[in-house]
Amino acid sequence: MADTIEITVNGERHSVEADAATPLLYVLSDNLGLKGARFGCGLAQCGACSVLVDGREIRSCVTPVGTLTGAKITTAEGLSAANGNPHPLQEELIAAQAPQCGYCYGGMMVKAAELLATNPNPSRDEIVAHMDGHICRCGTYPRLLTAIEKAAARMRGNA
Ligand code: FES
Ligand code: FES
Structure with a gap:
C-alpha cells in the first residue's frame, strides 16, 4: 500500500503517494514529471540521478523517498533563479x-x-576532485571543467 509522503522540491511542497522505500528518482520522474535527474546505473556509481538535499548532493536512485520528509530537494530544473x-x-x-x-x-x-x-x-584541481564520480559517456570533461571555471568567475563578478 502506498504511503502519503510530503516532500519539498525546487521550493514547492508536494504530497505524493508512494511506498516510502521508493527511490526518490522514480518519484521525481513519475510522480512530479521532473526529468532532469536520470537513471544511469541505479547503483550510486555514475551521478546521472544526482540532486541536492539541503544543499548536499545525493544519488536519488538509491535514496528512499521516505527519508526526505522535511528536506529541501533541488533538481537541475530548480537551479534557475526565481525569475526564470x-x-x-x-x-x-x-x-x-x-x-x-x-x-x-x-x-x-x-x-x-x-x-x-x-x-x-575553486582551483582546477578542486573542481576535478569535486566532480569525481560523475561519469560522462560522451567524454565532455574538458568543456565541463572550463564552464565551471567561467561560471565561478561570473558569480564572483570577474567576468
Ligand atoms: S543512476 Fe547512476 S548514480 Fe544513480
Ligand atoms: S553522457 Fe555526458 S553528455 Fe552524453
Whole structure:
C-alpha cells in the first residue's frame, strides 16, 4: 500500500503517494514529471540521478523517498533563479557546448552548483576532485571543467 509522503522540491511542497522505500528518482520522474535527474546505473556509481538535499548532493536512485520528509530537494530544473533566469553555470555550459547527448548533465549541474555554493573560487584541481564520480559517456570533461571555471568567475563578478 502506498504511503502519503510530503516532500519539498525546487521550493514547492508536494504530497505524493508512494511506498516510502521508493527511490526518490522514480518519484521525481513519475510522480512530479521532473526529468532532469536520470537513471544511469541505479547503483550510486555514475551521478546521472544526482540532486541536492539541503544543499548536499545525493544519488536519488538509491535514496528512499521516505527519508526526505522535511528536506529541501533541488533538481537541475530548480537551479534557475526565481525569475526564470538560468543559473550562470547553465549559461556557461551552453556557451561551452559542453553537453553532447546531455544524459549526464542533470547530475553534473547540481554537483557543480554544490561546489560553487560553498567555494566561489575553486582551483582546477578542486573542481576535478569535486566532480569525481560523475561519469560522462560522451567524454565532455574538458568543456565541463572550463564552464565551471567561467561560471565561478561570473558569480564572483570577474567576468
Ligand atoms: S543512476 Fe544513480 S548514480 Fe547512476
Ligand atoms: S553528455 Fe552524453 S553522457 Fe555526458
